[in-house]
Amino acid sequence: MNLRPIRVAVAALVLWSGAAGSAWADYPDKPVRLVVPYAAGGGVDNISRVVATELGKRLKQSVVVENRGGANGNIGTEYAARAAPDGYTLLMGATYLGFNRATTANLPYDAAKDLQPIARTGRAPFVLVVPDNSPAKDVAGLVAWMKKNPDKASYGAVGAGAPTNLLFPQNTGTKPVQVLYKGGSAALPDLLAGRLTFMIPTASEVVPLVENGKLRALAVTGTERFHRLSKVPTFAEAGVPNLERTGWWGLFAPAGTPQPVVKKLSDAIQVVMAEPNVIEALDKLGIEAAPQPTPAFTTFFDEELRAYMDVAKQFNLKVE
Structure with missing residues (x-):
């Protein structure tokens, strides 16, 4: 078997690869x-x-x-x-x-x-938050309130396909109305004013509002607690499974x-x-x-x- 063509091809490939790499050596210029x-x-x-x-x-x-x-x-x-x-x-x-x-x-x-x-x-985890004047002090309380007031329960969402927003009602047997917004910043004023029952945004959107007492955090997604909200349980700890995605x-x-x-x-x-x-x-x-x-x-x-x-x-x- 004549190995010369193979060796030539391999050598050419090595030379090409080296040239390609060196062409980007100065990136970014x-x-x-x-x-x-x-x-x-x-x-x-x-x-x-x-x-x-x-x-x-x-x-x-x-x-x-x-x-x-x-x-x-x-x-x-x-x-x-x-x-x-x-x-x-x-x-x-x-x-x-x-x-x-x-x-x-x-x-x-x-x-x-x-x-x-x-x-x-x-x-960052997603955080289940309610207005500071909400009667719900924990997840169990929120679920109980929504089951008792099914015609009043609603939540704000940015995307209709966000898993956490869909899985939370399914896993708790509740049927809150989904209200879609163009962005989290557009939804938060309605939550703060009590026009929404809850939201589950990322922590980066609501941690300051939780820390200054304008919102109450009830649970976080993930397999462990979030250090900025160390007293807030995970959904699993609060009795709601299958909400680990962050x-x-x-x-x-x-x-x-x-x-x-x-x-x-x-x-x-x-x-x-x-x-x-x-x-x-x-x-x-x-x-x-x-x-x-x-x-x-x-x-x-x-x-x-x-x-x-x-x-x-x-x-x-x-x-x-």
């Missing part, structure tokens, strides 16, 4: 845009600004946050997904990617195919982004998220720094997408 698919001041925007500042220092280039809100994150996400796959346009994605894909027809992008996961940045945030690039760029960004995020000042800044926002490199984050993201699709099928959600 200009500012990087970090697209936030929501308006300034929200949870996704807040973590993005903390990460962008420190990531820029690590990369020795500016990382500029660019807010492109609208359509529950879809406008900015499509923009990022359609950008050139060169590492200079990134996306701060979050939990919304899963339920949008599972519940929305004719999306102009596919989160499973058009985005390259780079690294997870943070996570909210998360992560960095993405357009599909097709060169792997040397993906690896450089992933490695940088692991360092950035371990910085004490970053951990402290996120903690103040009610977010836990929880980095995952590309392989682990890709597996995690795939599981999230499947989980949301499963919930959509389980509840026969109408795709809109």
Whole structure:
């Protein structure tokens, strides 16, 4: 057998790989845009600004946050997904990617195919909260009140396919009316005023309101208590099973982004998220720094997408 053609092919592949890697050795050599698919001041925007500042220092280039809100994150996400796959346009994605894909027809992008996961940045539990003047002092009390007042019970939601919002009523035998909002910031005034019975947003949206007494936290998702709300039980501790899923945030690039760029960004995020000042800044926002490199984050993201699709099928959600 003549091995010369094989050796030549292997040598050519090695040379090509080396050339491809060296072509991106100087990345980034200009500012990087970090697209936030929501308006300034929200949870996704807040973590993005903390990460962008420190990531820029690590990369020795500016990382500029660019807010492109609208359509529950879809406008900015499509923009990022359609950008050139060169590492200079990134996306701060979050939990919304899963339920949008599972519940929305004719999306102009596919989160499973058009985005390259780079690294997870943070996570936070979902928190069951009620107004401070609610008669419910715990989960059992809230469930009892809703069963006694089925025509008055309601909750605010941002996405129709959010698993926690759907599983909580199912697992407690209650039937509160779902009221949809364009964002958590739009729903909170109605909750604070008592026009909604409860909400289950991420901790980053409500921890300050709980700590200053304007809202009462009754339970958190996850397998352990959240350190910022250490006296609040998990749903399992409160007697409601199957509510372990938490909210998360992560960095993405357009599909097709060169792997040397993906690896450089992933490695940088692991360092950035371990910085004490970053951990402290996120903690103040009610977010836990929880980095995952590309392989682990890709597996995690795939599981999230499947989980949301499963919930959509389980509840026969109408795709809109």
